[in-house]
Amino acid sequence: MTKKDDKKDKAGDFSCSECQTRNCYRHDSRFPKFCLTENNQEIADETRGLYAGEGLDAKVARAAAELEAEYYGRLTRLEETVVFAVKLGAKKMGVASCLSFLDESAIYAKAARSAGLEVMTVGCKVGSMDKTEIGLPESHKFCPGEMEACCNPILQAKVLNDWDSDVNVSMGLCVGHDYLFTKHSKAPAVTLAVKDRVLGHNPMAAIYNSKLFYSRVLDFKKYPKSRLVGKK
Numbered sequence: 001m002t003k004k005d006d007k008k009d010k011a012g013d014f015s016c017s018e019c020q021t022r023n024c025y026r027h028d029s030r031f032p033k034f035c036l037t038e039n040n041q042e043i044a045d046e047t048r049g050l051y052a053g054e055g056l057d058a059k060v061a062r063a064a065a066e067l068e069a070e071y072y073g074r075l076t077r078l079e080e081t082v083v084f085a086v087k088l089g090a091k092k093m094g095v096a097s098c099l100s101f102l103d104e105s106a107i108y109a110k111a112a113r114s115a116g117l118e119v120m121t122v123g124c125k126v127g128s129m130d131k132t133e134i135g136l137p138e139s140h141k142f143c144p145g146e147m148e149a150c151c152n153p154i155l156q157a158k159v160l161n162d163w164d165s166d167v168n169v170s171m172g173l174c175v176g177h178d179y180l181f182t183k184h185s186k187a188p189a190v191t192l193a194v195k196d197r198v199l200g201h202n203p204m205a206a207i208y209n210s211k212l213f214y215s216r217v218l219d220f221k222k223y224p225k226s227r228l229v230g231k232k
């Protein structure tokens with residue numbers, strides 16, 4: 001077992017989510033045995049360097065921290081993303097939007113433009129590529145046999161890269177597509193909205209209701225079955 005594996009093993013089922021002291025914040029308690037601060041001093045030192053100077057990581061970290069200091073609890077997340085962009089010195093804002101969020105993205109663009117930003121929204125079906133073109137069978141479509149475009153988060157990022165956006169905002173992208181968009185986005189990408197088709201795009205409702213109405217979320221065996229069972 002390497003030193004790294006050993007550290008992972010120690011964290012095991014105990015990590016920050018199980019910590020009762022949260023001493024990393026104010027040093028007003030004690031660090032638990034499995035503490036990820038205590039066990040990662042070397043890596044922490046490496047990150048310290050990234051926050052120094054004028055590199056992009058440093059600029060983003062400072063803009064985010066200033067936002068918190070100046071407006072804590074006073075701005076909606078929508079407003080925070082706009083102020084964040086302004087603080088970064090952005091002129092051009094890209095919006096990577098889910099097709100079903102395009103009307104909301106139009107309202108968001110209006111808000112961002114009011115701060116003097118230029119805005120370009122790229123919908124997730126951009127490129128109009130049929131799902132079969134990325135290797136999915138017809139059975140995976142909602143209307144098999146018909147043209148049904150797949151989401152194209154890589155193209156969303158590339159169109160915005162081409163336009164030279166200074167900051168990108170993701171609006172309702174699917175789980176997984178959000179990763180691909182962020183990975184391929186050249187500009188810093190932040191999230192305004194995440195998609196939750198069941199809970200009105202508020203995934204935290206599953207956590208807040210996990211003691212009663214959504215107790216199933218705590219037991220993978222109780223998740224609804226795939227609608228494609230027997231059809232693949």
Ligand code: SF4
Pocket residue numbers: 015016019020021022023024025030031032034035036037038
């Ligand atoms: S870093 Fe350490 S003290 Fe902070 S929450 Fe994680 S385990 Fe607790």
